[in-house]
Amino acid sequence: MKILNVDQIRALDESTIKHEPIAPLNLMERASMGFVNWFVDHFPATTSTKIFCGLGNNGGDGLAIARLLMERDYPVEVYVVRYAPRESDDFMHNHRRLKLITEDVKYIEYSRDLPTLRHNEVVIDAILGSGLSRPADGIVKATIEAINRAPATVVSVDIASGLYVDQPNQANDVIIEPDHTVSFQLPKLAFVLPKNGKYVGKWHLIDIQLHKRYIDIAPTPYYYTQPNEARLLLHQRDRYSNKGTFGHALLLAGSFGKIGAAVLAARSCLRSGVGLLTVHVPQCGYSIIQASVPEAMCESDGHQTVLTGTSRVGGPQPVTYTTVGIGPGIGKAPETLAMLRDLLPTITRPMVIDADALNLLSENRELYSQIPQNSILTPHPKEFERLTKPWQNDYEKLDLLRDFAKTHRVVVVLKGAHSAIATPTGDVHFNSTGNPGLSTGGTGDVLTGVLTALLAQGYDSVEAAVLGVYAHGLAGDVIADQRGPIGMTASDVIDALRWE
Numbered sequence: 001m002k003i004l005n006v007d008q009i010r011a012l013d014e015s016t017i018k019h020e021p022i023a024p025l026n027l028m029e030r031a032s033m034g035f036v037n038w039f040v041d042h043f044p045a046t047t048s049t050k051i052f053c054g055l056g057n058n059g060g061d062g063l064a065i066a067r068l069l070m071e072r073d074y075p076v077e078v079y080v081v082r083y084a085p086r087e088s089d090d091f092m093h094n095h096r097r098l099k100l101i102t103e104d105v106k107y108i109e110y111s112r113d114l115p116t117l118r119h120n121e122v123v124i125d126a127i128l129g130s131g132l133s134r135p136a137d138g139i140v141k142a143t144i145e146a147i148n149r150a151p152a153t154v155v156s157v158d159i160a161s162g163l164y165v166d167q168p169n170q171a172n173d174v175i176i177e178p179d180h181t182v183s184f185q186l187p188k189l190a191f192v193l194p195k196n197g198k199y200v201g202k203w204h205l206i207d208i209q210l211h212k213r214y215i216d217i218a219p220t221p222y223y224y225t226q227p228n229e230a231r232l233l234l235h236q237r238d239r240y241s242n243k244g245t246f247g248h249a250l251l252l253a254g255s256f257g258k259i260g261a262a263v264l265a266a267r268s269c270l271r272s273g274v275g276l277l278t279v280h281v282p283q284c285g286y287s288i289i290q291a292s293v294p295e296a297m298c299e300s301d302g303h304q305t306v307l308t309g310t311s312r313v314g315g316p317q318p319v320t321y322t323t324v325g326i327g328p329g330i331g332k333a334p335e336t337l338a339m340l341r342d343l344l345p346t347i348t349r350p351m352v353i354d355a356d357a358l359n360l361l362s363e364n365r366e367l368y369s370q371i372p373q374n375s376i377l378t379p380h381p382k383e384f385e386r387l388t389k390p391w392q393n394d395y396e397k398l399d400l401l402r403d404f405a406k407t408h409r410v411v412v413v414l415k416g417a418h419s420a421i422a423t424p425t426g427d428v429h430f431n432s433t434g435n436p437g438l439s440t441g442g443t444g445d446v447l448t449g450v451l452t453a454l455l456a457q458g459y460d461s462v463e464a465a466v467l468g469v470y471a472h473g474l475a476g477d478v479i480a481d482q483r484g485p486i487g488m489t490a491s492d493v494i495d496a497l498r499w500e
């Protein structure tokens, strides 16, 4: 699913109006009806509801929503925040329609006009939408602050008032902090950026049948992975396949005290369909791997506690493997760096690079040019900062991410809520699955195993990253549904992986 910028969103509305065709007012009615259908599914008709409307089309939505909820007998109070002398045409039209069914529309010009908000009420925020062009100030700012202070449940229409759709806010901007954002048709970039979490809440999309052809041809680097899109990436297995069909992966993982990382990556690699797996670990990990992952072959490093790349059989020969995954639990010993140095030039196919392998790269940036093209790098934000440089805000981080992927022709999975997968062509796919239960040690190692398995099976790197990250998050969601997110372990995630 595409994520469009604010100008494209406006053009999409206009394209819908022109091509469907539909009158702007009827499109607003459709959007408001969609919102109301969502609202009645979530809040009973006894819910005391206060709707705050601005003077633009977001406010117009708010007035239409007020009328539609009143028709359904919700106890609704309407407040218009009068911050400017002029209203939009569709606001005025909906204002007239609302006045036909109630005289009781209140106006907020000064702070003293603000109502008291209680915990058992719902506030609908329709003050400012995608037309935001400057920080909220004056009475708009006072209203937003009052809503944020209140114990009421807050639902924003389209986007929280004060939040920009696709550009950074300043640190002191005043922005609604909603429990829910109910938006239209497509996600907005602001919704998937971690620092905006409290300005978005849970977000929901309402299909208002905007012009499909416009969406199909609109250029954008930003995508949001939908379940059907992820499922389409899945390779079907040939009935006459054998284990050779699904590749032979080599995992280089573990060091003394962190052999668990190798175990997790190995298990998830097997659970993700690899044909054959060899795990190369320091000597201290040999028996552990053999006993805990019997399906994998194990190769013992020449060193007792860290990876050096040497072994009794001459060390790992990456050329003989379909794919190499490196990083979980390896530490940053000088011998391990030397191994990485030797290894990179010998690998010709895309590999997976994670954790301390990334940290070693960031401390030895001359190695960047040795990373095999189309490899998948899986940094969390701190690792990504080490690979690049600090950023001021999520938008700057996104630019760094796209630049890095393009410059080094790699796929970068920047992990976190809505993990961002940047491709060598500069596109970014935001993941839609996962939950805070995954914020626990070892889940990143599991992801490395998953991605290594997919590359071994012949998935293209971008497809492997999009599908693997989606499936990993979905496994977390399945567990959270069954027993809640707290206490989830990385091993649980491996068990919950499903490829169907």
Ligand SMILES: NC(=O)C1=CN([C@@H]2O[C@H](COP(=O)(O)OP(=O)(O)OC[C@H]3O[C@@H](n4cnc5c(N)ncnc54)[C@H](O)[C@@H]3O)[C@@H](O)[C@H]2O)[C@@H](O)CC1
Binding pocket: 013, 014, 024, 027, 028, 029, 031, 032, 054, 055, 056, 057, 058, 059, 061, 083, 088, 127, 128, 129, 130, 131, 132, 133, 134, 135, 136, 137, 140, 157, 158, 159, 184
């Ligand atoms: N165009 C359409 O066909 C549709 C639009 N919809 C709604 O329309 C909204 C966009 O409407 P608008 O473009 O009128 O935008 P807004 O409703 O966000 O209002 C923009 C107006 O507020 C002013 N403004 C911007 N920042 C301000 C600030 N900080 N303080 C005070 N005033 C400020 C602008 O100068 C402009 O006059 C969407 O968010 C959505 O809710 C929906 O009804 C769906 C259909």
Ligand SMILES: Nc1ncnc2c1ncn2[C@@H]1O[C@H](COP(=O)(O)OP(=O)(O)O)[C@@H](O)[C@H]1O
Binding pocket: 380, 415, 416, 417, 418, 419, 433, 434, 435, 436, 437, 438, 439, 440, 441, 442, 443, 444, 445, 446, 447, 472, 473
């Ligand atoms: N709040 C969250 N929502 C969704 N996914 C999350 C969240 N927190 C962490 N994750 C996922 O969990 C994994 C954590 O990986 P990482 O930080 O490398 O942990 P570790 O190094 O302990 O294995 C990543 O895939 C990340 O996207």
Ligand SMILES: [K+]
Binding pocket: 058, 125, 126, 127, 128, 129, 156, 157, 158, 159, 160, 161
């Ligand atoms: K709003």
